[in-house]
Amino acid sequence: MTQTAVDLSTDAQAEICEALNQCVAETAVTTMLAQNFHWNVTGMAFAPLHELFQQIYEDHFAAQDDLAERVKALKGHANGVLAEMVKASKVDEYPDSKGASAQDMIKAMLAAQETLTQTIGGAGELAAKHGDTLTEDLCIERGRTHEKFAWFLRAHLDG
Template identity: 65%
Template sequence: MAETASDLSPDASAEIAAALNQALAETVVATMLAQNFHWNVTGMAFGPLHALFQTIYEDHFVGQDDLAERVRALGETAEGKLATHLERSKVTEGDASAEDREMIRHMAEAEETIGATLAGLSEVAAGHGDIRTEDLAIERGRIHDKFAWMLRAHLRDRV
């Protein structure tokens, strides 16, 4: 087990940082996705969706910083170009003119994608004994799972 980031080998730090940068890219794209939907949602659920999308992008903005700072703590470079994030991310941009249910679906899929990426990051970190990155990945994963659940709850059809 690595007691500090500096206890990790250069190869381990690079591998963990690559996984962190993947999570960072997806979080950056999802932040903008949530903000886009926050600005443009309409319909009967405007109020709660407008507020939920804001909660998501505010959380993700903080999450970006946590992920990037962990990359730096490992002595690696945190990716900072938007073009690089868009190219690398498995989360895609959304259509501002989409119907509210499509926005919800797209955002829920983004949350699930990030959750899966964070689970992979946790495994990489655990494999190198980096409990701090593993802990960060697990905590962020819980947050994304919760947002996915909250979004999917809006899609349940009424009986």
């Protein structure tokens, strides 16, 4: 039987919200990472990377809202404090995009996508454990998106 936000225990809601806020934090940091790279990428692959980084930050910006709204549906607090998100994130900001090559940017964004895939997968497993199929479904969808972006980035490195 599918659990709704109303059916979940307070402890389950809190646990899932914590995991989702981690996803929001890492998605927010990755959004800005992609936008930074979009603005600053140069070189022979400028056009496709400029476009790919834009696709990533636009997707991730919308995803932040979806994830945060799920937190609110679960009666949690969606943490929107940027400094706290940066601190909590397992995805790091790029220290100096001014000196980054396109390949450095691709590698950093690939690592961010892989981290997001793991984090969102963990949140989905936690939701499944509690019978929260709606959150699980959201996490599965996001996981597929991050894996696809990782594939696109990896393809640039294989060439």
